Amino acid sequence: MAQLTPERIVQIGMGFWPARTLQTAAKLGLFTELAKGPMTGEQIRQKFELAPRAIPDFTDALVSLGMLEREGDGPDALYSNSAEADAFLDKAKPSYAGGLLEMAHDRLYPFWGDLLKGLKTGQAQNESARGMASIFETVYSDPEGLAQFLAAMSGVSTGNFMALAEKFDWSPYKTLCDVGGAEGILAMSVARANPHMTCITADLPPVEPIAQGKIAEAGLEDRVSTAVVDFFKDDLPKADVITMGMVLHDWDLPTKKMLIAKAYDALPEGGAFIVVEQLIDDARRENAFGLMMSLNMIIEGGDAFDYTGKDFALWCAEAGFKGSEVLHLAGPSSAAIAYK
Numbered sequence: 001m002a003q004l005t006p007e008r009i010v011q012i013g014m015g016f017w018p019a020r021t022l023q024t025a026a027k028l029g030l031f032t033e034l035a036k037g038p039m040t041g042e043q044i045r046q047k048f049e050l051a052p053r054a055i056p057d058f059t060d061a062l063v064s065l066g067m068l069e070r071e072g073d074g075p076d077a078l079y080s081n082s083a084e085a086d087a088f089l090d091k092a093k094p095s096y097a098g099g100l101l102e103m104a105h106d107r108l109y110p111f112w113g114d115l116l117k118g119l120k121t122g123q124a125q126n127e128s129a130r131g132m133a134s135i136f137e138t139v140y141s142d143p144e145g146l147a148q149f150l151a152a153m154s155g156v157s158t159g160n161f162m163a164l165a166e167k168f169d170w171s172p173y174k175t176l177c178d179v180g181g182a183e184g185i186l187a188m189s190v191a192r193a194n195p196h197m198t199c200i201t202a203d204l205p206p207v208e209p210i211a212q213g214k215i216a217e218a219g220l221e222d223r224v225s226t227a228v229v230d231f232f233k234d235d236l237p238k239a240d241v242i243t244m245g246m247v248l249h250d251w252d253l254p255t256k257k258m259l260i261a262k263a264y265d266a267l268p269e270g271g272a273f274i275v276v277e278q279l280i281d282d283a284r285r286e287n288a289f290g291l292m293m294s295l296n297m298i299i300e301g302g303d304a305f306d307y308t309g310k311d312f313a314l315w316c317a318e319a320g321f322k323g324s325e326v327l328h329l330a331g332p333s334s335a336a337i338a339y340k
């Protein structure tokens with residue numbers, strides 16, 4: 001039997017070191033700057049107003065994490081982005097996925113400091129724990145917070161939505177409404193990959209102009225439109241397919257069931273209800289990202305939680321759906337699909 005070592009324990013337990021190093025670099029905009037051309041440590045220090053002590057430890061740590069490359073040694077060495085960082089952490093590129101890291105830097109990291117308190121009380125440890133209302137009311141009351149939150153969502157979701165647009169068989173359907181659609185990425189991904197589909201992205205009022213801007217940028221106005229919906233008050237727009245990306249996980253069980261019932265009512269016979277989540281595996285043993293996403297939902301919402309494909313199938317059967325299946329998308333994310 002292999003000798004036991006504490007290596008994995010140290011790696012996991014000290015996971016905040018690499019996480020915080022990368023989040024800080026993303027927050028500074030280091031990768032966006034280096035995408036314009038290589039820089040020496042001193043140039044980086046001056047550009048971002050860092051203390052002399054910061055360099056070369058900060059930049060070399062990023063080299064060791066595979067996020068930067070370094071040509072040469074010593075003060076004349078030139079730093080540039082790794083291929084991965086250049087593709088996904090340069091704000092000037094449409095593939096930018098660093099919004100999640102920026103939000104992790106500003107919100108999730110400090111709030112996760114109170115995980116123990118969240119576990120003891122079962123109560124949210126985000127802005128709402130500081131005497132404010134729900135995450136959407138608090139984050140959305142500040143335009144900068146709203147833009148950062150929506151970009152963070154897109155950072156997690158874009159790859160999954162592209163996979164859904166390609167992997168699911170859209171041929172029996174013509175219309176889609178994505179509820180809680182944020183920047184409109186799901187609706188645009190499906191429309192782009194399936195020229196026969198017409199899509200609506202529906203969300204709260206402050207989100208609409210942001211989605212409209214993204215749709216216009218992509219030149220998809222002919223087949224992707226926006227709608228303002230408050231799913232606590234309104235019926236959902238009718239469509240052949242209703243989608244919800246990381247929406248059900250935001251809420252407690254009664255709200256999840258209310259949303260599933262509203263999706264059922266908005267669909268025709270034969271219609272499909274699709275959720276995209278970091279769906280937990282049925283045995284609740286393997287999808288660590290999904291399980292920790294659910295811990296994150298204690299921090300963000302107290303009673304909110306992530307769930308398995310089996311949970312989804314049960315709730316949808318209760319609502320009247322005929323059957324359901326799980327379609328793996330990318331990494332820890334899957335779609336769960338219920339048919340009316």
Ligand SMILES: C[S@@+](CC[C@H](N)C(=O)[O-])C[C@H]1O[C@@H](n2cnc3c(N)ncnc32)[C@H](O)[C@@H]1O
Pocket residue numbers: 136153154157179180181182183202203204207229230231232244245246247250
């Ligand atoms: C966690 S985000 C997910 C965004 C996107 N679907 C994705 O997967 O990346 C949840 C979304 O639900 C929307 N939302 C929250 N409360 C809502 C409400 N009462 N009515 C409609 N949308 C709401 C938020 O504005 C946000 O865009």
